[in-house]
Amino acid sequence: MKRSGSADLPLHYGYVPRWLAERMAKLGLAVTESILLEYGHEAFLSRMSNPFWFQSFGAVMGMDWHSSGITTSVMGALKRAVNPRAKELGLYICGGKGRFSREAPDELFRVADRTGLDGDHLARCSRLSAKVDNTAVQDGFQLYTHNFIVSNRGDWTVIQQGMSPNSQMARRYHWHSGQLLSFVEEPHAAVCGQNVGPILNLTAREAASARAGMLDLTHEKPELIMQEVQQLLLPSRHEVQAEDVDLKRLGSVLWMAHEQSVGSFEELLLLQGTGPRTIQSLALVSEVIHGTPARFKDPARFAFAHGGKDGHPFPVPIKVYDETIATLQTAVHKAKLGNTEKQEAIKALHTLAVKAEKDFVPNNRFEELVQQERDESWQYGGRTVFGKAQPPKGKKGVQLRLF
Numbered sequence: 001m002k003r004s005g006s007a008d009l010p011l012h013y014g015y016v017p018r019w020l021a022e023r024m025a026k027l028g029l030a031v032t033e034s035i036l037l038e039y040g041h042e043a044f045l046s047r048m049s050n051p052f053w054f055q056s057f058g059a060v061m062g063m064d065w066h067s068s069g070i071t072t073s074v075m076g077a078l079k080r081a082v083n084p085r086a087k088e089l090g091l092y093i094c095g096g097k098g099r100f101s102r103e104a105p106d107e108l109f110r111v112a113d114r115t116g117l118d119g120d121h122l123a124r125c126s127r128l129s130a131k132v133d134n135t136a137v138q139d140g141f142q143l144y145t146h147n148f149i150v151s152n153r154g155d156w157t158v159i160q161q162g163m164s165p166n167s168q169m170a171r172r173y174h175w176h177s178g179q180l181l182s183f184v185e186e187p188h189a190a191v192c193g194q195n196v197g198p199i200l201n202l203t204a205r206e207a208a209s210a211r212a213g214m215l216d217l218t219h220e221k222p223e224l225i226m227q228e229v230q231q232l233l234l235p236s237r238h239e240v241q242a243e244d245v246d247l248k249r250l251g252s253v254l255w256m257a258h259e260q261s262v263g264s265f266e267e268l269l270l271l272q273g274t275g276p277r278t279i280q281s282l283a284l285v286s287e288v289i290h291g292t293p294a295r296f297k298d299p300a301r302f303a304f305a306h307g308g309k310d311g312h313p314f315p316v317p318i319k320v321y322d323e324t325i326a327t328l329q330t331a332v333h334k335a336k337l338g339n340t341e342k343q344e345a346i347k348a349l350h351t352l353a354v355k356a357e358k359d360f361v362p363n364n365r366f367e368e369l370v371q372q373e374r375d376e377s378w379q380y381g382g383r384t385v386f387g388k389a390q391p392p393k394g395k396k397g398v399q400l401r402l403f
Contacts, residue, residue, distance in 0.1 A: 005230030029081035030328035049176035055299035068170035101146035244300035252356035317380030
């Protein structure tokens, strides 16, 4: 099997408050349903196996844009929301963090009983992907979370994460069943990230003799042709800086949402009544649903949809978050009944933002933009793990033209 990518993230030991966890589950389900309706199961699994898309997905859900906590929080939210409707959606999420990671094979056998899939094969894929990243490649990261997502057709994605206490970093590993190669010899085109010491790589060609007596790994037929693996390395600092964001792409979204009347776009008439701040969030969510892989190289940009629970780049705007969820839920519900107009209107937000980038030139007022979002956060029910956002003291309500 092919490992599709990895991500190095600073370790965060915080918690996800209930007010955010509940919203993450609702938004995660709405995004998942939108992708399944529009593109199908394989497209969803492919997106989940992309470390850049996954980080963007977590950021748009209000998690800290750069932290290791995105992995466990996003997968926990999806498991709570998707599994009760697994039969309807044709999607099953197994495993989790700690002891729940070890339950993945048993959960997969139960999925197989309900779907007719090959439980032995799925459980073996689960165990082998964990063995490779935890034992066969000893890079200083000890696995503590393992998630196995499988469709009713048997396609799957694995998302697992290891911890390095010495470097205070976590490394997330992504696998995808899209190409059946080998677990044993050179399953990775590259394993990228900061070196935390000597690495024992039992999947190297030179280690063939050492592998000979290890479990049943040696029974796999090795493949020699590998594809490039994606790797994401994020900084340990909390604040979002201009260098983390594609300002042209972010700026075009803000310009479209705040400077142009939504009603002036024929494609968006069905979204009339939705305020500019919610249009900003919906446009970024629309890109998560409909964007191509090349558009997720700057996951921090998606934090400008719903902020972050730690206040970076700004507090989570609860009122906007709830309106985004309601809009997506309504679109999904109507699409299931054959009325796709609202779904198409949301898709048009991404299309218009892409068009706007052609001639758009951003300015250098990024820090002012972030400060404005913080100053206005209280109006949208802004909230962090530290409490509710308050109106800025001694400042008048002025509107800045930043982009």
